[in-house]
Amino acid sequence: MNPYLPVLIVLLLGVGLGGILSGLAHFAGPRKPNRIKSEPYECGVPIVGERDKMSVKFYLTAILFILFDIETVFLYLWAMTFRELGWFGIGEIVVFLAVLFAGYVYVVKRGALEWD
Template identity: 45%
Template sequence: MSSATAATLSHNIAFTIFVLGVFGLCAFMLGVSSLLGSRAVGRSKHEPFESGMLPVGSARLRFSAKFYLVAMLFVIFDVEVLFLYAWAVSARESGWFGLGGAAIFITILFAGLVYEGAIGALDWAPMARKKAKARHAQ
């Protein structure tokens, strides 16, 4: 048997043992929790209970579309901050070319933020409240 074949075989055996160990550990944890877990039954066992308070009303709340828009904007800008952090870590190695690229990237981000503000995506107040506020200011 060649050394490459022996290395591949030992790698595959080690990986197989690892996978079997993971499945065995999961089965063990599920089995022990089902054997040692509580079996008490009652009317209040099936009610949700969080933060020391009983639920009031329905869990089916309607959120404004603005909430989802702001959540998406947060995720987008958060990922872009990750890119800037990666650039900041390697700023010395990337030199002036990297600085120019980061400057272009930040300019595009700023232009996107200005555009979002211009179309009103960052405004929280409904239009009726804005109009009433504008009339009151006059």
């Protein structure tokens, strides 16, 4: 049996379950919508302004995440072959981490991680 077959089964089951819950919300309860009720809830204050504006800090965090996450995945490969590579692998990874750490220090020094 293909080991990824259960993944598909769980996926279908999970989507089904989520769908059932969403469907229940739609059909089981009463439905008496009116204009006031379906306004977005912002503490009763009349809604002003746009919702699509967000701080650029979040983009920066996302970009840094992608960089460091790819690096983490790369480290997993090294960790798996750790015993075969031995000291050679450690030497290589020290170089790799040194370069990475230099980048990290640069990011910190430029204040990319400061939240104000």
